[in-house]
Amino acid sequence: MFGIKKNSSKNIETFEKTKSFWNKKFSNLFTKNELNEDFWDALEEMLITSDVGVKTSFSAIEKIKEISKTNNIKTVLEIKPIMKKVLSEMFTSDDILYKNLDKEKTILLVVGVNGAGKTTSIAKIANSYSKIKKNVMLAAADTFRAGAIEQLKIWGERLSLPVIHNKPSSDPGAVVYDAINSAYSKNIDLLIIDTAGRLHTTHNLMEELKKIYKICTSNEGFSVKVLLVLDSNTGQNGITQAENFKKIVHCDGVFLTKLDGTAKGGVAISISAELNMPILFVGTGEKIDDISVFDKDLFLNEILKD
Numbered sequence: 001m002f003g004i005k006k007n008s009s010k011n012i013e014t015f016e017k018t019k020s021f022w023n024k025k026f027s028n029l030f031t032k033n034e035l036n037e038d039f040w041d042a043l044e045e046m047l048i049t050s051d052v053g054v055k056t057s058f059s060a061i062e063k064i065k066e067i068s069k070t071n072n073i074k075t076v077l078e079i080k081p082i083m084k085k086v087l088s089e090m091f092t093s094d095d096i097l098y099k100n101l102d103k104e105k106t107i108l109l110v111v112g113v114n115g116a117g118k119t120t121s122i123a124k125i126a127n128s129y130s131k132i133k134k135n136v137m138l139a140a141a142d143t144f145r146a147g148a149i150e151q152l153k154i155w156g157e158r159l160s161l162p163v164i165h166n167k168p169s170s171d172p173g174a175v176v177y178d179a180i181n182s183a184y185s186k187n188i189d190l191l192i193i194d195t196a197g198r199l200h201t202t203h204n205l206m207e208e209l210k211k212i213y214k215i216c217t218s219n220e221g222f223s224v225k226v227l228l229v230l231d232s233n234t235g236q237n238g239i240t241q242a243e244n245f246k247k248i249v250h251c252d253g254v255f256l257t258k259l260d261g262t263a264k265g266g267v268a269i270s271i272s273a274e275l276n277m278p279i280l281f282v283g284t285g286e287k288i289d290d291i292s293v294f295d296k297d298l299f300l301n302e303i304l305k306d
């Protein structure tokens with residue numbers, strides 16, 4: 001059905017560090033036989049140290065305990081499938097971008113802190129969608145950081161995609177405005193907007209983002225989706241970052257980058273569970289094809305192998 005979906009089973013297996021970390025930890029835990037308090041304590045510690053986060057770990061364990069009580073579970077081994085089910089129900093993965101693009105032309109506004117992987121992820125998404133014959137255009141609205149425009153232009157050339165840009169330090173709102181007009185006249189299906197990396201403490205940049213969002217949502221030809229890019233290595237800090245962005249713009253989903261570089265991929269679960277946002281894509285390397293449409297059950301089956 002969808003180009004990048006086909007790759008997903010290949011790429012989803014490339015996060016070796018997380019897979020071996022989880023499988024090693026959990027295979028040791030699940031060899032014990034009797035279900036007792038020590039087991040629950042060990043499980044809690046494991047989830048927390050795997051970046052699932054305190055809040056999500058607590059509520060997962062409460063649910064697992066409840067199910068095991070109702071079903072009169074006596075052995076630890078029986079817990080594993082229950083745990084998979086509980087974790088799966090706690091978070092979402094959903095390819096809303098593809099679904100949206102199937103119905104209407106879309107602007108994808110990409111936000112996140114500096115270095116999270118926004119520009120790289122934009123190139124990956126652009127490539128995947130142009131491969132399935134969608135007309136893709138890029139807009140370089142990160143006019144703040146030196147070199148950011150150039151970086152996007154290089155990707156555009158490599159992928160033979162149009163890039164709307166202006167000079168460094170120019171008004172990003174104007175770039176976005178021009179890009180929308182151009183996308184409209186060129187019959188573009190997907191306009192992806194790169195933005196400057198910002199923290200909630202950079203007040204001006206956050207205000208600027210509000211303005212950019214408003215320009216996007218006031219157009220009539222495209223529906224707008226906001227993609228928040230989070231680096232898996234930032235662990236629970238990612239949650240704080242996301243909460244700050246959510247105060248400024250409505251975020252529709254997450255691109256979780258650098259899953260290849262962490263052993264604790266549990267952050268995927270807590271990001272989605274605590275923020276109530278689906279994970280759309282994961283990045284598993286620096287190359288253009290290192291992208292997967294996120295599939296939570298595939299992910300859980302890999303990190304909790306039977």
Ligand SMILES: Nc1nc2c(ncn2[C@@H]2O[C@H](COP(=O)(O)OP(=O)(O)O)[C@@H](O)[C@H]2O)c(=O)[nH]1
Binds near residue numbers: 114117119229290
């Ligand atoms: N290993 C790995 N590196 C990534 C991934 N995504 C981005 N990067 C790297 O992270 C760095 C910052 O990426 P960039 O796209 O410039 O971040 P931005 O500041 O948010 O636009 C670059 O060196 C990228 O190659 C990923 O999924 N895995």
Ligand SMILES: [Mg+2]
Binds near residue numbers: 119120142148194
């Ligand atoms: Mg960038």
